Amino acid sequence: MSIGGSDLDKAIAQLRACRPIPENQVRELCYKARELLIEEGNVVGVDAPVTICGDIHGQFHDLMELFRVGGDVPDTNYLFMGDFVDRGFYSLESFLLLLCLKVRYPDRITLIRGNHESRQITTVYGFYDECVRKYGSANVWRYCCDVFDFLALGALVTGAATSLSPTEGPLAENAEAMPDIDADIEIETLNSAGEVMFRYARNSDSQTSESSQTLGSSPARPDPTPTRVGAAGTGASGSSNGTSRNEGGAVLCVHGGLSPLIDTIDKIRLLDRKQEVPHEGAMCDLLWSDPDDIDGWGLSPRGAGFLFGGDIVKRFNHNNDISLIARAHQLVMEGFKEMFDNTIVTVWSAPNYCYRCGNVAAILELGEDGSNAGFQRRSNGDRGGGGGGWVLGSNDGTSTRNSTDNLRLPEGPGRRYRVFEAAPQDSRGMPAKKPVADYFL
Amino acid sequence: MSNTNIPDLRTLLASRRGGSTRRGARGPPGPPGSSQSGRGAAADDAVRNTDQDAAGSRVSCVELGYLNDPYAKLFATQPSTRRLPLLNRGSYVRTSAIDLLIDRFMSTAPGEPKQIVSLGAGTDTRFFRLQDKYPPAELVYHEIDFPLNTAAKLAAIQRHPQLFTKLPDKAASLTTGATSYSSSSYNVHALDLRSMADSTVEAAPPLPNLNPAIPTLILSEMCLIYLQASTVSSILSKFLTTYIPAPTPVSLILYEPILPNDAFGKVMTSNLASRNIQLPTLSVYPELGDQRARLKQYGFVDGARAADTEWLWRKWVSEEEKERVAGLEMLDELEELELLLRHYCIAWGWRDGGQGVFSKAWGELHDSAEQS
Numbered sequence: 077m078s079i080g081g082s083d084l085d086k087a088i089a090q091l092r093a094c095r096p097i098p099e100n101q102v103r104e105l106c107y108k109a110r111e112l113l114i115e116e117g118n119v120v121g122v123d124a125p126v127t128i129c130g131d132i133h134g135q136f137h138d139l140m141e142l143f144r145v146g147g148d149v150p151d152t153n154y155l156f157m158g159d160f161v162d163r164g165f166y167s168l169e170s171f172l173l174l175l176c177l178k179v180r181y182p183d184r185i186t187l188i189r190g191n192h193e194s195r196q197i198t199t200v201y202g203f204y205d206e207c208v209r210k211y212g213s214a215n216v217w218r219y220c221c222d223v224f225d226f227l228a229l230g231a232l233v234t235g236a237a238t239s240l241s242p243t244e245g246p247l248a249e250n251a252e253a254m255p256d257i258d259a260d261i262e263i264e265t266l267n268s269a270g271e272v273m274f275r276y277a278r279n280s281d282s283q284t285s286e287s288s289q290t291l292g293s294s295p296a297r298p299d300p301t302p303t304r305v306g307a308a309g310t311g312a313s314g315s316s317n318g319t320s321r322n323e324g325g326a327v328l329c330v331h332g333g334l335s336p337l338i339d340t341i342d343k344i345r346l347l348d349r350k351q352e353v354p355h356e357g358a359m360c361d362l363l364w365s366d367p368d369d370i371d372g373w374g375l376s377p378r379g380a381g382f383l384f385g386g387d388i389v390k391r392f393n394h395n396n397d398i399s400l401i402a403r404a405h406q407l408v409m410e411g412f413k414e415m416f417d418n419t420i421v422t423v424w425s426a427p428n429y430c431y432r433c434g435n436v437a438a439i440l441e442l443g444e445d446g447s448n449a450g451f452q453r454r455s456n457g458d459r460g461g462g463g464g465g466w467v468l469g470s471n472d473g474t475s476t477r478n479s480t481d482n483l484r485l486p487e488g489p490g491r492r493y494r495v496f497e498a499a500p501q502d503s504r505g506m507p508a509k510k511p512v513a514d515y516f517l
Numbered sequence: 518m519s520n521t522n523i524p525d526l527r528t529l530l531a532s533r534r535g536g537s538t539r540r541g542a543r544g545p546p547g548p549p550g551s552s553q554s555g556r557g558a559a560a561d562d563a564v565r566n567t568d569q570d571a572a573g574s575r576v577s578c579v580e581l582g583y584l585n586d587p588y589a590k591l592f593a594t595q596p597s598t599r600r601l602p603l604l605n606r607g608s609y610v611r612t613s614a615i616d617l618l619i620d621r622f623m624s625t626a627p628g629e630p631k632q633i634v635s636l637g638a639g640t641d642t643r644f645f646r647l648q649d650k651y652p653p654a655e656l657v658y659h660e661i662d663f664p665l666n667t668a669a670k671l672a673a674i675q676r677h678p679q680l681f682t683k684l685p686d687k688a689a690s691l692t693t694g695a696t697s698y699s700s701s702s703y704n705v706h707a708l709d710l711r712s713m714a715d716s717t718v719e720a721a722p723p724l725p726n727l728n729p730a731i732p733t734l735i736l737s738e739m740c741l742i743y744l745q746a747s748t749v750s751s752i753l754s755k756f757l758t759t760y761i762p763a764p765t766p767v768s769l770i771l772y773e774p775i776l777p778n779d780a781f782g783k784v785m786t787s788n789l790a791s792r793n794i795q796l797p798t799l800s801v802y803p804e805l806g807d808q809r810a811r812l813k814q815y816g817f818v819d820g821a822r823a824a825d826t827e828w829l830w831r832k833w834v835s836e837e838e839k840e841r842v843a844g845l846e847m848l849d850e851l852e853e854l855e856l857l858l859r860h861y862c863i864a865w866g867w868r869d870g871g872q873g874v875f876s877k878a879w880g881e882l883h884d885s886a887e888q889s
Contacts, residue, residue, distance in 0.1 A: 197849065200847070201601070377851060378849060407853055516574070516608065516611065517571055517794070
């Protein structure tokens with residue numbers, strides 16, 4: 077049985093209802109997906125507008141809620157930063173639906189690899205058992221793992237506008253005082269009803285840069301001094317009044333973070349990614365590392381990847397002409413968390429993670445740079461292999477080796493976060509087992 | 518979530534066609550004394566069944582090398598399921614922190630007799646582990662639990678020579694189907710703890726072989742949390758005045774959840790409620806400070822300390838041991854682990870006149886309030 081055309085739409089409809097598709101269709105789908113993914117570079121080029129999502133972890137009903145809040149495919153472009161499977165009850169349906177959408181709308185959805193897209197991890201954290209339970213054999217798990225090996229390691233979003241046009245929505249009940257509507261809006265936080273909870277302008281008068289100012293710390297209860305949070309944003313931009321609104325740098329998306337073995341995006345492009353996630357090395361680090369309030373590099377308590385500090389991020393962003401790194405991998409109770417003067421953000425998209433953690437989820441929308449149709453490409457370097465042809469600035473020797481204080485970083489994109497809660501169970505006529513979370517009893 | 522919790526979608530589809538098939542009684546358990554009612558009985562069942570949950574967690578920990586406990590699997594009735602790394606880590610911290618407190622108690626004033634009373638002991642293996650570690654003559658051990666649990670435990674002991682040879686009379690007096698057992702070192706009392714709190718009964722229920730004159734450590738690992746706060750007060754008052762009256766040194770170790778009011782705590786409370794498990798004292802003693810205060814109120818006036826298990830992992834586990842444990846499994850759930858560990862605490866308090874065995878054993882062992 078083939079899974080082209082109307083069959084694919086049928087499969088999508090079936091998966092949207094949280095019903096698995098037959099094994100032979102999975103095999104066909106995975107084969108098609110591999111053909112598609114093999115053509116992608118290690119770093120996929122993606123044009124704004126795009127909505128960036130973090131971990132899903134088999135929480136199928138919450139993935140449906142994500143689409144409700146963020147818009148459906150193909151109306152909204154999506155970039156999922158990995159960890160589709162494990163932990164939740166519906167890893168299979170979640171991953172296969174995303175994969176179907178990828179095959180159906182290849183230019184509308186980008187999937188990159190998370191550390192859970194691995195044979196070893198899925199045998200510990202549930203996806204393997206789920207497949208065996210639902211199909212009676214490990215075949216489907218094997219087909220999926222073969223797809224995992226072809227997923228890209230990162231994505232580079234270009235053409236994002238540096239400021240948002242304010243959402244014309246009602247204000248949330250507990251919304252803070254909003255900046256002037258004509259101001260250069262850098263960040264907006266919306267709740268799942270589309271109400272504006274939080275908004276602030278890029279305020280370049282104030283240069284009080286606070287290290288590791290965390291915007292995401294309480295979007296539900298906004299910081300009483302939003303201008304100070306805004307100031308942290310300006311600290312990152314390092315720009316003065318009158319900067320052209322649309323010369324933002326690109327946004328690098330990766331599941332975990334940086335690697336001490338990778339100082340340019342081109343080095344990511346040179347990796348041989350078509351394999352199981354190794355236990356160490358650059359590929360492993362990209363999927364496992366975490367930002368932390370340290371200087372330089374540190375050992376990761378996860379046993380894989382590294383911890384990296386703000387200085388590492390700023391230097392990397394500067395050297396690669398990147399304004400922001402978007403990554404997932406770490407549970408944040410508020411759904412998202414910006415760090416290091418807004419140079420890196422963690423986006424987490426699994427609400428009430430594992431049906432236990434009580435957290436909210438978020439997705440990050442980057443708008444299209446309307447005035448300049450398409451991002452201005454710089455060409456002071458050679459074209460990178462694969463990907464969408466985005467070219468990096470090489471910037472040899474221009475950065476100060478030891479201090480990141482004076483680095484001029486590209487202005488960051490305007491960022492709209494939509495925060496949402498776990499989907500009510502049994503709400504959409506889909507089978508939903510009352511989840512049983514483990515506690516110590 | 519253990520693997521068995523992954524639903525078989527085919528059965529779900531079938532049951533959906535047949536309409537809703539929600540099983541199990543819901544709603545809060547009745548007050549003490551109402552346990553004859555259907556709702557109360559269902560709640561009691563739910564609490565009793567938590568024991569096999571704990572036994573499974575212990576076996577998982579042992580099989581992966583977190584804990585050394587040759588007896589754990591002898592009590593588990595369900596086939597062992599590998600728990601998630603974060604649950605194994607949590608079980609490890611809980612067990613090793615309580616072990617540390619008990620080891621300090623056991624090794625203080627060696628040669629002098631000591632007594633441990635384990636409330637809601639279930640399938641706990643501590644008695645057998647202590648037998649291997651300390652001269653048997655020094656310890657009198659008591660376990661109290663529902664008759665169904667004690668019967669299962671005694672049956673397991675009878676089945677396994679590794680267990681019954683640890684008993685002083687080699688289980689000679691252990692009859693098939695027994696719910697209680699008494700000997701010079703090991704005693705199992707089939708008793709609903711709530712019967713101790715009944716104020717209309719003058720005499721406390723008898724606890725054979727309980728010695729009112731030797732230093733006694735009372736242990737509640739996820740036990741008293743299932744009772745009403747007033748019931749818990751009455752039970753401990755019975756212990757501190759009737760069973761183990763002053764000036765006999767007496768202490769209490771509690772292991773239970775805390776922080777019910779933050780996002781994680783709220784979900785925990787509602788998830789457990791859907792399994793018909795209520796934790797009445799959780800909202801009464803939500804924070805570490807409340808735990809310390811309650812110990813004092815009960816009469817543990819010479820020391821009242823508490824720390825969450827995240828802190829205990831960082832401060833009580835040696836770097837070397839941390840490294841060993843971290844090497845057992847790849848743990849990807851760090852943020853979740855931290856959340857989970859911060860929501861469980863160990864609280865320990867004592868009454869010994871300030872110079873007794875507990876002050877000597879635990880006086881130098883600080884908690885998170887004294888040493889951060």
